[in-house]
Amino acid sequence: MLTLAWRNLWRNHRRTVIMLAAITVGVWAMIFMTALMRGMVDDMLHNGIRNLPGEVQIHNRAYRDDPSINNSIPAPDKNLLKALQSDTVKAWTQRVRVPAVISSERDSRGVTLLGVEPQSEVKIGFSLDSISEGRFLSDNNDDGLVIGARLAERLETRLGKRVVIMSQDPKNNIAERGFRIIGIYKAKLASLEERYVYTGLETVQTLLKMKNRVSEIAITGEDYRNVSSWYPAIEKAAGKNMQTLPWYQIDTYLSSMLKMMDGFVLVWIIVVFLALSFGLVNTLVMAVFERVHEIGLMQALGMRPSMILYQILLESLLLLIIGLLAGNVLAIGTVIPLQDGIDISAVAEGMEMMGSSSILYPALKLNDMLLANTVVIFLGVLTSILPAWRAARFDPVEALGKE
Amino acid sequence: MTAIVCKDLCKTFQQGDEIITGLENVSITIEEGDFVCLSGPSGSGKTTLLNAMGGLDTPDSGQILIGNTRLDQLGKGALADMRLNKIGFVFQSYNLIPVLTARENVEFVMQVRGVPAKERASRSFKILKEVGLQGMENRRPAQLSGGQQQRVAVARAIVGHPALVLADEPTANLDTLSSSQLMELFVELNHHHNITFVIATHDVRVMRYAKRLIKMQDGKIISDDTQEQINTRDK
Numbered sequence A: 001m002l003t004l005a006w007r008n009l010w011r012n013h014r015r016t017v018i019m020l021a022a023i024t025v026g027v028w029a030m031i032f033m034t035a036l037m038r039g040m041v042d043d044m045l046h047n048g049i050r051n052l053p054g055e056v057q058i059h060n061r062a063y064r065d066d067p068s069i070n071n072s073i074p075a076p077d078k079n080l081l082k083a084l085q086s087d088t089v090k091a092w093t094q095r096v097r098v099p100a101v102i103s104s105e106r107d108s109r110g111v112t113l114l115g116v117e118p119q120s121e122v123k124i125g126f127s128l129d130s131i132s133e134g135r136f137l138s139d140n141n142d143d144g145l146v147i148g149a150r151l152a153e154r155l156e157t158r159l160g161k162r163v164v165i166m167s168q169d170p171k172n173n174i175a176e177r178g179f180r181i182i183g184i185y186k187a188k189l190a191s192l193e194e195r196y197v198y199t200g201l202e203t204v205q206t207l208l209k210m211k212n213r214v215s216e217i218a219i220t221g222e223d224y225r226n227v228s229s230w231y232p233a234i235e236k237a238a239g240k241n242m243q244t245l246p247w248y249q250i251d252t253y254l255s256s257m258l259k260m261m262d263g264f265v266l267v268w269i270i271v272v273f274l275a276l277s278f279g280l281v282n283t284l285v286m287a288v289f290e291r292v293h294e295i296g297l298m299q300a301l302g303m304r305p306s307m308i309l310y311q312i313l314l315e316s317l318l319l320l321i322i323g324l325l326a327g328n329v330l331a332i333g334t335v336i337p338l339q340d341g342i343d344i345s346a347v348a349e350g351m352e353m354m355g356s357s358s359i360l361y362p363a364l365k366l367n368d369m370l371l372a373n374t375v376v377i378f379l380g381v382l383t384s385i386l387p388a389w390r391a392a393r394f395d396p397v398e399a400l401g402k403e
Numbered sequence B: 001m002t003a004i005v006c007k008d009l010c011k012t013f014q015q016g017d018e019i020i021t022g023l024e025n026v027s028i029t030i031e032e033g034d035f036v037c038l039s040g041p042s043g044s045g046k047t048t049l050l051n052a053m054g055g056l057d058t059p060d061s062g063q064i065l066i067g068n069t070r071l072d073q074l075g076k077g078a079l080a081d082m083r084l085n086k087i088g089f090v091f092q093s094y095n096l097i098p099v100l101t102a103r104e105n106v107e108f109v110m111q112v113r114g115v116p117a118k119e120r121a122s123r124s125f126k127i128l129k130e131v132g133l134q135g136m137e138n139r140r141p142a143q144l145s146g147g148q149q150q151r152v153a154v155a156r157a158i159v160g161h162p163a164l165v166l167a168d169e170p171t172a173n174l175d176t177l178s179s180s181q182l183m184e185l186f187v188e189l190n191h192h193h194n195i196t197f198v199i200a201t202h203d204v205r206v207m208r209y210a211k212r213l214i215k216m217q218d219g220k221i222i223s224d225d226t227q228e229q230i231n232t233r234d235k
Ligand SMILES: Nc1ncnc2c1ncn2[C@@H]1O[C@H](COP(=O)(O)OP(=O)(O)OP(=O)(O)O)[C@@H](O)[C@H]1O
Pocket: A401, B013, B014, B015, B020, B021, B022, B040, B041, B042, B043, B044, B045, B046, B047, B048, B049, B092
């Protein structure tokens, strides 16, 4: 039966080839475009998670409602340290994050002062490439200050100048000290540049008399999609007194973007399929009506209508599978050379606003490919049922008698 | 045992405003192992009658029994099964599946029946040799002459040793020699395997082989003679 389906397929070479090409291109479009969109969203999510920072954060339970210095947490204890050393954790860092006022000779502004561990901060999110002038912090008690380019502009200050930072310690006493600006960074979002100023973790802890307590612990794994597999272990180690949250709960905008993307991929795949299905149905209908005689003959010889139906479906399935194979190969073949990124800065100036880079890295996901293939096979067979059913209902006498 | 019983078959066709009579009160009883020729001018209803007997077409009224089974009581699937297992067909036209080779065409019925590949191959090889198509097993229908195609169809009809063979003009495209060879084969199968044959034909050479000759005209049976009767009448 397979032989019959196969030979029937190649009866009208041109039609089959055209249809195959259509399926191939359709499948390619599904997968390739999906990879591009995935790449874009991946990038946005990466940037988003980098800015949080971390895929998982540990805070004081009250911190989310009131992110003040009072709601700090102790440095990780033995238990938590052990959990943080597991293989699933790629990097982790602790930071103090407090509201502060920064003043230059000319102006002052409200900012968020971050006391960070420079080495691990870099691993988790801060990009050294973003330093446009000067240098980043060197160690935990570095008392230099790294500020955004935009903020420097607003304060009318520059590298090497001194500024004063003022904040409150846990006892609500004003704490202030002078800092020298040792580095200027540029961020993708101007608002970030104006908001965050970095200095060493211990410098802030001393300034605010908070011993070795911190505001948050940020942790990153290998893949942001797998967070749910490992963060419960961290949560357990952190204990009930602390709140351990994955990125999708910290930033619901980011997670809704991922969900929207999943929906969008499905819609895209189905839209391409619909375009394909017209061609597919048309091909099959033509194939069936061309073969009225022999379908009648097969029935007359004792092939049950259900077997005729199966025969036609088999033919369509063959067509789909070959097209799918070719489409997948083509998609993989076009994505791999683009793995190093496509420069879309020319067309995507506005995109940076949304947190996307100007270099697009297509992301081919096994799940997306499986989805595309399943949709094509499943809906393909479904749409083939109509012409196949018509064929199964031919009246053998009439079919044989037709000249 | 009777192979087929037809009772008061009527069939009309509508063509535009015209009503054409296909069969009019046809009743025949064919015994198992009989060798029947249906003859009559073109349009006399031979094909229509064969189609009705094979369950391909339902008469407007009347009954057909094959063995003990009433055809009008069978569903589409059961009719298909009956054709598959009991009847060998040779049609007047469009006999072969164009994408399959001669051998595959012969094997088609056996394949649908689920006969194992090995047995199919040996049987089809043997039967193709018997109908004189040795060496052409792997040709497609388009690479065979009309007569050769007809012989492939005959081979397919008899390869599964059906109880009944319904053949519509099996010799239409054959030369004298081939058609007599084919008829000898039919006679032999009829003789040795007790296969019942019903053959519609214009060909007098074919009619000579008949044990029973039924003449039709305008959808009616006008004469029904055994070979002896024919012979005595001819004398
Ligand atoms: N599908 C149909 N639609 C309309 N009329 C039909 C149809 N099939 C057969 N007929 C008519 O029924 C009559 C009997 O046809 P049938 O095919 O049985 O003749 P036949 O004896 O087989 O002729 P031939 O020797 O030419 O094959 C003819 O008048 C024919 O035109």
